[in-house]
Amino acid sequence: MQGEHLRKGTWLQEEDEQLTSFVVRLGERRWDSLAKVAGLRRSGKSCRLRWMNYLRPNLKHGPFSVEEELLIFQLQQQLGNKWAKIARKLPGRTDNEIKNYWRTHLRKRPQVQQGDCKYKLEIATRNFNQKSTDMVFKDHSTGNVCCEDSEWETKDGSSIDTLSLSDWELENSPYETRILDWIVELQNGYCEKELEQDCHSTGNCNYNPQEFEEGCDSWDYFTSLWDMN
DNA sequence: AAATCGGTCAACCGCGACTTT
DNA sequence: GAAAGTCGCGGTTGACCGATT
Structure with missing residues (x-):
């Protein structure tokens, strides 16, 4: 196939239909040949890409969950x-x-x-x-x-x-309130130092500054948010 | 209303890996 | 084993569109 005759750019609906019908008949292979047989003025690569990224069955096109x-x-x-x-x-x-x-x-x-x-x-x-x-x-x-x-x-x-997630949703639960408060604190620049100060002033020392610095183990601190006792 | 900017995403390109002849 | 053909991947481009000036 001569390069100058190949179409580029956005695919037309007719091209999509043409490609789909031939892929269904011939299978997902030999894309150059398939493009020729289908009468598509596209490269095999372009056909393959269009099929794989857009036309293939069972593709999700909505926003990511x-x-x-x-x-x-x-x-x-x-x-x-x-x-x-x-x-x-x-x-x-x-x-x-x-x-x-x-x-x-x-x-x-x-x-x-x-x-x-x-x-x-x-x-x-x-x-x-x-x-x-x-x-x-x-x-x-x-x-x-x-x-x-x-x-x-x-x-x-x-x-x-x-994961099969349940449909129920807590509204204004103590847990939700607590974690949302914490997020607001983070967004407001509530930094590690302040957490440490809180620890000393309140005596509530679930927070371990060393662990927080290391990042990973800070989840232990985060999980303390769930401890309602 | 027009121009500009920035974000998004479909499509292209180059290249290496793999398969076929 | 070598050459040609094909496929798959990741990076990049550019068209489109909405927001902003």
Whole structure:
């Protein structure tokens, strides 16, 4: 196929229909041949990309859920920019979609850049507000919660991608109030020093400054938020 | 109303890996 | 084993659109 005859740019609906009908008939292979047979003035690569990223059945096209965002965050930490591998863990999502989402949404968050636990707390809290709080960040090797290379799981041990979240939502519960207060404090620059001062002034010393500095173990402090005793 | 800016995302490109001949 | 063809991946580009000036 001569290069100058190849179309580029946005796909037309007729091209999509043409491509779909031929992929269904011939299978997802030999894209150059398929493009020729289908009479598409597109490169095989372009056809493959269009099919994989847009036309393929069972693709999700809506916004990412909190669970998906959590998973992307964790997997990116573990695997780096291995978008194809990450995509395999998110059924219905493409590597391109995840890559774009990371670049436009997750990457620029300072919490993500620092790789600290505050971000995990942030999304967990959002998840709490939306659906459920029964989630911990657990390092399977040590059993500790909230460490960098940890697996995400619920307290009953199920993984996050199989998480079946309940529909109920707490409103104005003590737990919700407490964690939201804490988030406001964080947003207002309520820093580690102030937490330490609180500790000394109130005698409530759940906070361990060393652990907070190390980041990972700070989840132990965060979990104290749930202790209503 | 027009111009500019910034964010988003579909699509392209280059390259390495893999498969077929 | 070598060459050609094909596929898959990650980085980048550019068109589009809404917000702002």
